[in-house]
Structure formats: structure tokens, C-alpha cells
Amino acid sequence: MPIPLDDDHRALADAVAGLAARYAPLEKTRAAFADLAVGKTPDVWGELVATGLHALHLPEHHGGSAAGLTELAVVAEQLGNALVPGPWLPTVITSSVLAALPTEGPVAGLLDEFGAGATGAVVAGPGLVATTADAGWTVAGTSGPVLGLPGADRVIVRADLGGEPLWFHLTPSGAEVDIADGVDLTRPVGMLRLDGHVVEPGAMLPAPDADRLDLVVNALLAAEAAGVCSWALHTAVEYVRNRVQFDRPIGSFQAVQHKAAMMLVRTETACAAAWDAARAAEQPADQQRLAAAQAALTALPAGVDVAYECVTLLGGVGFTWEHDAHLYWRRAVGIASAAGPEDGWARRLGDAALTGTRDYSFVGEQALPELRARVAAVLDEAVALPDDAVRSDGWAPERGGSRRARLAETGLVAPHYPAPYGLGAGPEEQAVIADEFARRGFAQPTTVIGEWVLPTLLVHGTEEQRQRFIGPTLRGEIVWCQLFSEPGAGSDLASLVTRARKVEGGWSLSGQKVWTSMAHEADWAVCLARTDRDVPKHRGLSYFLVDMRSEGVDVRPLRQATGRSEFNEVFLDDVFVPDACLVAEPGDGWRLAVTTLSNERLNMGATLSHGSAARVRELIESGRCAAQRDDAIRVLGHNTGREMALSALNLRSVLGRMSNLDVGAEISVQKVFSAIAQRDGSRALVSLLGPAGTTLDGGHVVDYIGLPAVLFGGGTIEIQLNVIAQRVLGLPR
């Protein structure tokens, strides 16, 4: 899903893609490498100016359209995807910086020039030193390499004046710019060399806001990186679908499929990070700081890695000069380098995360006031009731209690269910409800396994089944477990052999289930069993509701790697299940076992249960961290970055759903990304403990050992990657 989430942005993206295809085909760009390296503007620049895409963000009275950073990011993504050459990116960064300054002194005149099509660059790195002179300042020194400097009409410069920044503008002469051999062959790079350059007071500029400057630069670089990722992914997928080796398309090999699937995961996260940075433009400085660092940390390395994977999946042809893959790879390396070292952004994100968190709420306090008031009244009333629920010390949900009953009766346990069980709440309503719970520090109740049993009953159950099970489950009177996996049927669930034999008035179930979470506490189970052995394996399964207290059910707890016992073996020996407890028809089991995505509960929080930023922060603040503070803050930055990427993916899929976009791919991507983030984040957290990690004190190591409990839900990472490769990318089996 590219950056645009609404029709206007999609139309803008289509227009830019069309313009790029017409005026900047890659053969033309290749023929102009020498001119581009010295800063000559390509023809496409004239077209970008003619259509106003160079000045989208400028005020109308300076020749612009008063659009925001998100619109610029939409354009940047498409220009990155088409590898459009020339000065667009450095120019819009320069004019964005100017547009955020007070329009005194030279600023208004400069903005007029940019509105009319001047090109620009910002020289903000170290190397230039200012000294006070009679009528102003003189500046000497050489800057580092600057993207778009050769050929720029106007340059904004920062020099060091005794530890303070001095900002000014200049119109560089050819003699002041050393042209470098750029890695990206489609854009010039150069160093500004000044030798006693006199800065008149009239050339002085107010200092730009540092957070805003970082945000604009990183959001636009990240958007370009997302465009590069998307080209690289599509090029690689197209190639591996058709290239045959060992008598098969190479896209049918699992190693290739998993690489392609990970390219999609990285592409989606790059896009989400760029989008999130762009939307921060109208938010406070702490939010901008977090979003800018996250864009640099997530999207820019993704651009490099995904472009590199494209080259490797293309084999030898990908390494040829003639193939365009290396041009994209070069662009990705160029923009990642321009942003500065990745480690530095991890450090900055860690610093920002010590005191702040990114806000992913998408409904304002004023939204849906009637619903908000209604929910607030119920919650205030519920808080006043005795908290008499019974809680398990394992994974089972809380049982009963008067508060829970009140929440269930008012539709607040599962507000996304239709009446009478829920409120039929869409994303916006769910967000308002979640907000009201959070304000009271009140956790939204969960039915755990019931979360996917009940939607199945809502869609496929009989009215009698719905009435019998849904209300009591929401009230916490029924706890469910799921009898699916068997010793011989794990990832390949459809190969299960537990048998259901038709008997008078019902079915008799016999077989062995395994890894059944909460079976020792559950009242009821959903159970997949084979009712027909003579049809292909997916078609012979049926879906039963089994009373766990039935005769013939034998639950034997298993001890996990953590030392705790939360899952079990379950033996079924001639267990009678009445006809009324078969859901849908015999043979419908597989269809029912596939969870309906549309019924998934909104997960806006997206904090990770393992390796969360909050835990790393707590470790740093408590002084229990064995690592140097700088190293620990970098770990905090990386863990925060993963968490933010997941939240941004979540928020985009919610907003996408609200705009009726197909977000199927998003869900699989979130599952893989979340599993990897929990794994890597939790491992990094343990690494901060030092020798304290030899003990179980503090819970972090036992949490890490318990990782499989969260990683296997809904299928292992490998199975999710298979799903992405085959069902989302359409690679052959």
C-alpha cells in the first residue's frame, strides 16, 4: 500500500507517475548521466515546474498551492519509484525550510524565486567556519558532500560562529562548488568551498527550527526510499515469477519466497514510517523529533536492503550496468548516506523516547460526543461496582464479576460485535471507546481464545449457538480453549487425524490434541476433527464445540520452557458431542477455522509484549542496565523504532479500512513484523542486563524464554512468510 490513503492523494500519485513515465524514462536519464553529475537540470524539471509540483507546499502568494508535507511525500515516493533525476528533492527541502521561517529580510524574495522555479540546496553539516568582520561576517572552509549542490540557484548555508550557528543564503559561483563523483548517477553531489566569503547582514537568515528541518529532510528521504523499495520489490517479484531454474520458476523456491516476502514487509514499514513522519508536520516538536528519527531509522536502511535484495534475486543480470537495479540501489545508498549514520538516529530516537511517546490516536477529543458520554457514564458506573472477578495467574481471561457483567450487558466487552452482543462499532467508535477505557486506567476486557471463537459463531453459528455461548463468554462465565494442533499436525493443520464418528443424536470424537493453551481451565473448546477420510484433507474436517467436562476428555498439563504449565495435551476418548454443537455443516471445518480478518479487534496500542521500549526505558531509569548509557539509549532507539513502525502500520491499516482500501496484505505484514520486532527487541533488552541476565530476577530473561508463546500465535514466522509470498505476492507454490 503506497503512501496515499485517500482519493486526492492517489490522484496526485497517479499524476506524478504519469509525468515521470512521459518525461523521465530511464533511457533518457541514462543518456544524461554526465550532465546530471554537474548539475544541469533535466527536461523533467521544466515539467515539474510547469505542473506546480516544485511548489506544492509554498503559500499561494509565492506561487504555490499551500499543500502540506504529506503531499510532498506522495510526490517524493513516486519520483523515487520512477528514479526521476534532477533537483526536485533538494529544492523542495530548501524551500520548505525557508517557508517555515518568518518572512522578514530576504525570505519572501527567496520564496518568490523558488515559486518561480529556482533550484536549491541546504548546506548544514560541519566544515564552514564564520568569523565576525566589519560589515558582517566572513566564512571559510569546505562543507561535506551535499546532494543537489552543483547547479543549485540558491543555497542556504549554516556556518559555525564560535559554537553558534550562522545561517545565510548565497548564490554559488562555479568556483565555490567542488563536484564529487556521486554514487547516485541521477543527481549531482558537491562540496561548498568558501574562502573569506563575505556575508552581508542582508543575506542573513533566521535559524530554522532544528526539529522541523530534520522532519522535512527525513520524511522526504524516507518517502523516496519507500518508492525505491516498491520498484525493487515489483521488479524482483516479476523476475522470480518467470525465471526458470531446475525446471521450476525460481519464485517457487522457499528461500526466494521468504526473501521476497521480507522485501514486502520492509517496503510496507518504510512507507508507513515516511507517512508517519509527514503527518507529524502539524504536530508539536516532541512528536516531530520522534517521527523524524523513526523515518531515518526504518525507511532509509530498508531502501538500501530491499534494493540490494532485488539485485541478488536477479542474479548476474542484476549486477550488469545495463540493468536498472543498480541505479535504484545507488539512489538508496545516496539518500541513506545523506541523512547521516543510522546509529546516530538510533541514539536520537532513544533520547527522544526517554521522555516522550509517539501519539497514534486518530480521533480527537471532540469526536462522537454522544457515544463518548454514553461510554463514560457506563464506565464510571462500572468502576464503582465491586471488582469481584476471578483472575487466573496464567493466560486465561478473568472470570465473571459484577463489573464485567455490566460491561458485557452494555456492549463494551466486544463493541465491534453487532447488537445485542456489541455496539456494531467501526474503527472510529472503537477508538473513542478505547480512549475512555484508557483515561480511567481500565483495561478493556478480553475473552482470549473467545476473541476468535465468537466471531466464528457470529458468522457461522445457529441462533441457538449464539444465544447459548456469546453472552456468557462476554460476561466471563465461559472460558474457551482451541483443540486444533495435534502431534502430527502443527503448521500443516489440515493433516489432523482426530476422528468424529456419527452416532445417534451427535458425534463421537477420538484422538489426541496438543499444545492446547488453557485447556486445564477451559469450560468449552472449539475442536477440529475429521468427519470424512475419503475427500481431500481440507474438505473432510468439521468444527465442533466440546464441553471440556464431558466424559472421555483427559487434560494433561505440559511444562513449558519457562517452567510454567499453561498448555496441555488433551486426549479425547469417545467424547460425545451433540448435533447442536456442530458448527455449520460437516466438512465446513477448514473454512470456519480460517479467522475472518474483518472481525479482528482493533489493536491500536501496538506496544510489544516483549522487548517493549517501556521496559528498556525502565531498565535505563532504574540503573539496572549493565551497558554504557549511550549503548543502552541506542537499544532504546531501535526498540522504539520497531514499536513505532508497528503502530504506524496498524494506524495505516485502520485508516485504510475506513477508506475501504484492501488491507489484506497489511495484516500479514503486521504479523511478521510484530514477531520479528518482539524477537529482536526482547533479545536486545536481555543484552543490556549483562551478568544480571544469568539470573531470572526482574522477569526480563524469563520473558525472553517465553517468546515462542507470542511468536507462534496464528502461525510461525515462516508460515506467515509463505502466506505473504504465495497469497499476497502471487508466487507459485
Ligand SMILES: Cc1cc2nc3c(=O)[nH]c(=O)nc-3n(C[C@H](O)[C@H](O)[C@H](O)COP(=O)(O)OP(=O)(O)OC[C@H]3O[C@@H](n4cnc5c(N)ncnc54)[C@H](O)[C@@H]3O)c2cc1C
Ligand atoms: C505457547 C503455545 C501455545 C499454543 N496454543 C495452542 C492452542 O491453544 N491450540 C492449538 O491448537 N495449538 C496451539 N499451539 C500450537 C501452535 O499453533 C503450533 O505450535 C504451530 O502451529 C506450529 O506447529 P508445530 O509446533 O507442530 O511446529 P511444526 O509445524 O512442526 O514446525 C516446526 C518448524 O518448521 C517450520 N515449518 C513447518 N512447515 C513449514 C513450511 N511449510 N514452510 C516453512 N517452514 C515450515 C515452522 O515454521 C517451525 O519453525 C500453541 C503453541 C505454542 C508454542
